[in-house]
Amino acid sequence: MIAFLKKYEGLWLFVHSPSAIVAAMVATLIILGAIFASWIALVNPYDLASFSLFDGLLPPVWQDGANPKYLLGTDDQGRDMISAILYGARLSLIIGLSALTIAAVIGVGLGLAAGYYGGRFDAVVMRIADVQLALPAILTALLIDGIARGILPAAIQQDLRVAVLTLAIALSLWVNFARTARATTFVQMNKEYVQAAIMMGQRPSRVMFVHILPNILGPLLVIMTVDLASAILLEATLSFLGIGLPADSPSLGTLIRIGMQFMLSGEWWILWIPTLFLIALVVSINILGDFLRDIFNPRLR
């Protein structure tokens, strides 16, 4: 067993890093909870018929006046907090992961090509990246959201909120991927195996995706974890600002925004439970990201 672990250094380091283990457990739990939300949750928070106003504003079980049916209490509409959070986390994760995938495809594609071809193409891509990097992600996302509001007809806007939000987040995160992919591709281009592949007359697309891509996956994986956290935070922030998702399909950010209204009236759980949940999710993803970065960058060890 130990020999096996030592062979795979990353795993060896993992079992010796308590914070990484805890983070991985928390993240897995939340992700599983989100995937199986419709089986675990008592009520479907999108279905108005499945909960009742009579159950509204119940505190969590450890406080007086609670209903043991609702472990973490209910909000003003009588929605079970656990159900709302699980569905909210599911939405946050779906948006975060799809935005990340789009960003990775665009960014890695452009970065690889920029590093491979160099020259004018590289210059153009990197100038665009520079301009966008000057504008922080949240500003870009807000702007794209605003443009979508202006272009799309009002009738279909509500239906497309999730798509618009995903795209806005994706387009504000691609730059990281592009820059990392380009820098690492540059390094690989000088290696003999790439030169050999080019000299053998292999197609550029094959050299890029079959030969170079597997060798630059490490750093990209680190960017992925870090950016997943950013994507989730961005979504939460946009929804909190009230320009992300509407209140009838609440993500974690929307739940926090709704909870803010109860800050002064003593129903603390409506605000703080989704908040804690969001923090736990993002902290654990960030710890994993830090851990991965240490693995791929031995100098920092």
Place this chain on the structure above:
Amino acid sequence: MVYFIVKRMIQSVFVMLAVAFLAFSLFRFVGDPITQMTGVETSVVDQERLREELGLNDPFVSQFIRFTGDMLQGDFGYSYRTRQPVADMITERVPATLELGVVALIISLLVGVPAGVYTALKPRGIWTQTILMTTLVGVSVPTFVIGIMLIFLFGVQLGWLPTFGRGGTVQIGNWESSLFTFSGWRALLLPAITLGVYQLTLTMRLVRAEMMEVMRSDYIRFAMARGVPMRKLHYKHAMVNTMVPVITIIGLQFGGVIAFSIVTESVFQWPGMGLLFLESIRFVDIPVMGVYLVVIAFFFVLVNLVVDLLYVAIDPRLRLRELE
């Protein structure tokens, strides 16, 4: 040196032109300006006449040149929503955002730089581990949650500080400042900390990484071997060389501060540019959105230009490279 400055300035002008083009495209293609300006009673003939008078039928390039010319003269057009000149709406809001941003930046540097140096010099200390763990949480907690927590603790539970608005302000020329009244400072404290926390963690991590890098370098080892006192070694030899990245941090962070001020201003109902921008997105007020974009880009470009010039002034190696 002169060549470098001129080159950077030309680059900056190009970035500004790109942003102006973006703002112009927003204005021109997102929604029809004529339908925004006229009501339902306006006849099609009148609409077309207005379109012709405003030059919206002119070639694209000449429209863009006119747009840029107007911008340079400070004519930013009118808001769709309030019908006020956009220039007035923005300049009214600039002081609030700048004061908030600068105070937040100062907080983040005053705490972040010493913390970064400390954690780099004592990498195995218990305090270092605590600080690093806290900053990891700090990076993961979104700005708006930090704001809510501060409001809850200091505003609601303890009741020490106000949770919204700017407090008392003093008018100095066109500048409405809250830095000269006690209630203004009280109102500024929570938003500034909220805005500063995220930047603080970034500053700290960067300073720490840089300081560790420098401490590993040959000249520091040599100085150590020569018997230079540790205190002098740390604070004179090593720290001075970490200052170059710190300047970049300030430049980069200024951008972050302005962008995240949108969130902070929303949480604290702080009457700055960010709040205006949010409102303009909600109401699809394209002129305000476009101008906000141009103004912010101008701040960024200006700060980055200054940072680059400071670089050359501080780091002699860069000057040498220019000479070669």
